[in-house]
Amino acid sequence: MTQYIGRFAPSPSGPLHFGSMVAALGSYFQAKSQHGQWLVRIEDLDPPREMAGAASLILKTLESYGLHWDQDVIYQSQRHPIYQQQIDDWLDSGLGYYCQCSRKQIKQDGGFYLGHCRDKNLPATDCSVRLVIDTPVTQFVDQKHGIIDIPTDLAQEDFIIKRRDGLFAYNLAVVLDDIAQGITEVVRGADLIEPTGRQINLYRYLNHPEVKYLHLPLAINAHGDKLSKQNHAPAVDLANPKPVIILAMQFLGFSLPDDFQSANIEQMLAWGCQHWALSQLPSTLSAPCPF
Incomplete structure (x- = not known):
């Protein structure tokens, strides 16, 4: 059997917010629960939308949350x-x-x-x-x-x-990169359901087997809008990761033990990998942000 390889692929348009961490944790748990690899790719395709220093801040945030990636980080700007x-x-x-x-x-x-x-x-x-x-x-x-x-x-x-401005389109870059990195399943937010058909078209044109897809529920604010950098979603706290990890795991459908808060980050993530199941995920494509 082919080893499972998943990935988290943020764009450096700002720091990670709660919705980003839901996607990061969901993709991490799905990969590690299958004893697979979890890769990180920085999707810096659109310089006008990028925030200076965001890429390094994203990587620092993942490390502070105990989310350590396998292999080298790939940057789309280099491809x-x-x-x-x-x-x-x-x-x-x-x-x-x-x-x-x-x-x-x-x-x-x-x-x-x-x-x-x-x-x-x-x-x-x-x-x-x-x-x-x-x-x-x-x-x-x-x-x-x-x-x-x-x-x-x-x-x-x-x-x-x-694009007309000379920038490469997301759909093309993401499929070529997923093929290059050997990705077997894409786990991401439900806001990216719409372009999935186009990406499958690209796999077929490239004569490459299609990956599997799993779309996680979007965290939405009080106005019904998804949490995003464009909507000024607040950055997660680098100094105090545990409350965000707990909230994100509950958002992903985990029923956490009573003493979970006393665990350290590594123990929390290990417990999540052991108990992860797709059946626990909310059946809706969006859910209110828990704070």
């Missing part, structure tokens, strides 16, 4: 030539093409790209690159939630693999 080579291959084969459509035009068309540029043979100047999608992925199996349906209009889109 641009790999992404570009794949794009060039698809452009040469006709699976990729240049597109000049603006967001405004796509919005006017109903919010979905309708393939206006697919057969125009446009030059590269001031264009994004899209991938031809002839066989849409309209559903996938989530390890907790079962069959997830993807809206047909979204599934049929020729989606962007390189």
Whole structure:
């Protein structure tokens, strides 16, 4: 059997918040409960959105929470030539093409790209690159939630693999990186359900076996918005990790023993790995933040 390899892949747009720690712990428990590896990747694809020093702060936070990763940390900013080579291959084969459509035009068309540029043979100047999608992925199996349906209009889109501003698209980079790192299952927040079909398309185009997917419930605030750096979710406390670990484990469905607070961080994580089960996870895709 192939060894389980999972990962946690934050973007350095700010410090880790409670929602981030739920994803980190969920992916860690899933990997370690199967005696697998747990990798960390910094997804620094979008420099304008990054916060100076956030990448090192994220790694420091994980270490202070006892979440020690296997193998070296990969930074997407160091892998641009790999992404570009794949794009060039698809452009040469006709699976990729240049597109000049603006967001405004796509919005006017109903919010979905309708393939206006697919057969125009446009030059590269001031264009994004899209991938031809002839066989849409309209559903996938989530390890907790079962069959997830993807809206047909979204599934049929020729989606962007390189943005007009020259930045590489998340979907392309994440699949190429997961393949390179040997990831066998992706455990992440339910906010990333939507692009899963596109990522499965990429695995198929790359003739690589698809990974399994497990989407964890999102922590939402009092307004119903997910906790995020954009919504100014507070950073977790580096100096006092235990209360956050306890709250995150309860959020993930653990029934903790009465004396759990007296355990140290290493004991808490070891107990979590031993008692982790997908059946305990909430069946909803979101839940209120516990504080």
